Amino acid sequence: MLQLKPMRTPFGRKLMNKDNRIWRLLKFSLGKYDSRIQQVDNGFFEKFGSLFREQAEMAQNKEQEEKQQVAKVAAEIAPKENEEDTEPQASISGSEGEDSETEKEDIKTEFIAAAFNIDELYTEILYVILHNVGCDVNIDVTQTALFSYAQDAFRIPNEKHRQLLEIAENKEDPELIINVEVIEAKELRPKDSNGMSDPFVTLYLASNTSHRYNTSVKSMTLNPVWEEHFALPINDKSIDDTLCLEVWDFDPAETVKEKLGKFFDVKGVKGMRKLVKEIAVTATTGQHDNELIGRAKIPLNTIPASGMTMWYTLDKKNKLTRQGVLKVRVSFSSGKNNQVAAQEHRHMRRIILLHELEMSQVSPYWWCGNFSPQGDQLLTQHIAQSGLSPTEVALCSYSVYAGIHQKHPLSFNLFSKLLEKLIKPLQTELVMEEDMNLLWDATRKLLPSCFSAIRKIRKKTTNEKTILKQVMEVLKILNFVIELNPTNIDLLPSHLYPWISYREDGPNCDIRGALNDAITQGASDWFNYIVENNKETESTALSKLETLTRLIQLIRSDLQKAVEYFDKLFIELVHFQYAKCLYTFYQAKIATICEPEVREICKNLKTLQYTGFSFGANTKNSDPATDPLAEGTSLFNLYLTIQRFVTLGQGICPVDYNTFHIRNFHQWFQVGVAQWLNIAVYKALQRIEKAVELDQLVPIDNTVKYSSSAVDTLTIFYQVNTFWQQLNWPDVESCYTFIAKIIDDICRCCVFYAEKMGSKIEGVGVVENVYEKKFEVTNEWCLAINNIDYVRETLQPFAQDLGMEAVLKNILDLKSPVEAERCRDTLNVVISNAIDTIQNKIVEFLETVVKKMTPSMKRLLIEGAELFEQDTNSVDRLMMYMDQNLETLHRELNDENFNRTLELIWETLSKILDEIIQANLENRRPPSFFSNLQKTLTLMLGVYKNPDDCSSCAPLKNTERILKIHGLETSDLIHEVHLELANQFDQLHESPYGEISLRCKFDEDILKIEVINARDLAVMDSNGTSDSFVRIHLLPEHKFSNIDKPKTKTHHKTIFPLYDESFSLNLTSEQRQQKNGLILFSVKDKDMMGYNNQYIGEAYVKFSDIPSTNGSLSNLPQIKKLLGRPTSLDMSTIKALEHRQGDKQAKEFLKKFKQRLVS
């Protein structure tokens, strides 16, 4: 017998990990994304710049890379730029050239002028050498060396030198003066009772003690500040003299009180001096109570030629304690006319510098003020001996250097330092107009090189540090010039600065304006240069786009450098927003260049042909020239590049940004967006195909039930999303529409994926051996289904990720709630349509699986039915087949899809069985065939089907019933007819045939029946009455063949006959226990001849309804039964009998049955 095989996999186990966090999960599994897929299109999505750059670090890497790339490009250009540099420079040096022409003239005349007195100047130098002063005279530099140096510098022949030296030697010694500034004293010893002093200083030379100089008295202080100047002539030609400084306490004696009283009567400065002198005289002649606080002595030979400022300790005879400190500045000077000296010094400095530059061959922009020891000594000595002040020296240097700078550029640092020295004195002291002119003149000469440096800020020849330093110094210079506040001075003559946009009448001294123009001009030069050097190779749109992209990248890197390096300097040093100035310039340029090109290219974009999806053949096609997508891709690249440029602008000029034309750059591209969306879909489809092709149909890991292509496909969607995010389209209305389009497209991708998955899996699972060919549900099939389901589940989150809500919110704000709602509806319909479509695809898949199982199921069912009794193996085989496949499905699919599959299987099973029944009835199979089928079905239902879940039971129940009927032996089948009629008649509420009253009971095995009467019998005779009798049959007939079929007497001409007859039938106990036993009461109309009795109607009483009692029958209640007649042959049982054409019993029964039919 058949062994019931329990199902190995229990139901209700949740196998699928239906995690809603798929989308998030995806982001983790991105790492698994097959790089071969991106090779399909050479990393199309990846190339879109910052695809996975959500992670900041990666973003940075990329930036870095890009920067390096740009730097590389820049480096490539750099050498060229140098060659070319002559070009833009030519224009500058053109003007400079003119300038230096005139300058040369100047120098010449100056030299000529100097030539008249060059001998004189040389003599002066020799004289200076002869009279070196100061302790800092470099003894290493001998007089001889100095002579020879001077001779070289002045290019004096030996003969002349000797001649002039003689003159110098005979010249009078210089009149030297020692300048003393008594600045302040500190920590003086208190001399008065109040703990204070009233100090003043007396100073004199040791060689001439009678000639004393006094400062004013500072009362009541121990830290007096004097800041008073004194000039002491040095009579002694040597410098062995000593300067003495004495600090005294002024005694407030009565005489002094008087004098102090006079203090307030004194008028004018002279009077005051007199008073002080008087007091001083009193002090020195000893006729006073003044007290010495301390004394300092400075030997003149300790003073350097360049002068010095020092704190000196005060001491007092016999006193070891410190009496305080005194700050003094001492320096030498001469009695020479200052202006003469200054002019002399300028000439000398110029000649020496020119000589040194010639000798040292120092590079341009390098010399920063360091002379050789000889040169230095000569100049220092000249300064000291001419008594030039530091300010005068700085001005001389500035003037001389600026002049030389024109021909041989010197370090900017030199100028900025000089200006730094000059700025305060020039601002605070009264300066002679002549000196100011000198300053402006020099500045005028200096500025062109400054602005030139600004313009050539991008020069790549020197390293960045040097440039930075240079720019810094230049900016310092400019700032000083600005601080000097030039007014009405033509600092920037228009013939030197053709690029300056200064349009006012009168002299131009607008440094800031010029700076702005210089920066713009520099940017413009550079821009023109890169445009010139990045000309598109072909005149194709592609080439144009690539060129534009490159240009903007270069510009962007320039801006970034500006922000990183220069902007701070400009802002700090000259309060100038360098990057902003540049950005303003560039954005206008880019807009002018790009807009028309982009609009034109967009207008001519060809629509993309991709209806066929036949990628397989040309996936290797990566040649951009023949790639139909290249144009759109490049256009997108340009879009992204401009977008980044614009973003940069928002950072650089947050305020002005809104006025920039480039702000609305996206409008230029509007027409191209549709193309990009198409390209994205096209690429996505291509990648999906590749993903399916590469899929090994194994789970990507143990925790999930889907394979690589599902993850890959999701990744592709994610890429489309990234593409969309990158597009970052600003226009709300278009955004909404594009989202609708993307969702629609993604749906298309899903369907495409499902189709590709379908054709990949098509041949899998067919097992063929010598005995049979059958289909087996494999893990691959389940994975394929799960894959599609997995992809479907992400549609909703995908739509959300596209930023649907934000866009709808924007529409709400921009338009109206009604419109936002309508847009939401549209998007939702598009999404739910997409989900429905995929759902249908999944169902299609499941149907395919079941359809593939059908032939095997059918074959095994038929075999099982044929051989059920002889061979249980065939049923076993069916069960095994089902078991195996269902187990796989249950294990691999999620509950939803598994249940869906089960339903499909039951549906199919009932269809198969119906087919088998139909086919085999025609083949006149014995009832056992059908009953075997029915047993098999019952078995299967019992094993696989949850009896509570009956959503698809109806067709199966019906099939089962039909099988049961066909499986019955004919006599049983006939009884089935009666049972059905019995049930049918029990439902009657009225009858045209009348009603019969009965009593029945079992007494042990004796069946006692009393036929009491009938009412309202149908009229059968022409006289309006009937001649009725009742015959009693026990059914099923073949079980009661030994029993009589008694009948009542005929009651004539009445439709209310009173039969009143009792019958007693002796049954065997087996007959008594007959299941489903029936008593059939047939009421007939007796024909006159007795042959052709007419049928009036019939009634059934079931054995199961008959009481078993030994009491009197008459005590039992009457049973009233409405009479019925079969109404049609359309009963499954009758039909089954009709199929049994060779069966006599069936044939006979049918013949009689037809008589019983309602005519």
Place this chain on the structure above:
Amino acid sequence: MRSTTKNPLLKVVILGDGGVGKSCLMNRFVSNQFDEHSFHTIGVEFLNKDLDIDGQTYTLQIWDTAGQERFKTLRTPFYRGSDICMLTYAIDDKTSFKNLELWRKEFTYYADLKENNQIPFLVVGNKSDVPREEREVSQLEMETWCNENGITSCIETSAKNASNVQEAFKMAVQHWLRLESRADKNETATNDTVDLSKKYGDNRMSCCVGGSEESSN
């Protein structure tokens, strides 16, 4: 659990000048509503509607587009893959009628139609409810234009009083069905005959050429 039915899906695109009543037409058809003061459509709108024809239910996916020029780039991507295109004008607006030509071109260009692949166009003259004196396009003009352009289906509708709206969509689907069955026939026909006739044709050609040469000699 299983999706109810898998009806054939038909993608319908409604085109025409702004203000001729495309959205009204769709809303009347889908939800039997009419709003006198409806808004300009933003880009596109999309609705589903099932339609019974001869016992078969078809699901129409209707894309209603914005007629204004500024929306051109937004609507054109949706043309691809359409099964039916409804060219719409308003009978009281001559310009909208004249523009049908432009709409047809725009659609044909962006839908990327293949040569043999004929899309059923349906010309719809909306606003048939306007008073007689305001009518600017006669039914005859519409029919003439359709004839000249090889369009066999046209109808006047009123979204306002719901006249002929259902009929218009029904007509479109029936037209599609006719084209579809013809296309099927053509396909089988071409498989059987075209290749052969081509071969014969080629032969005959060479024959003729040869013959003429001979005769000229």
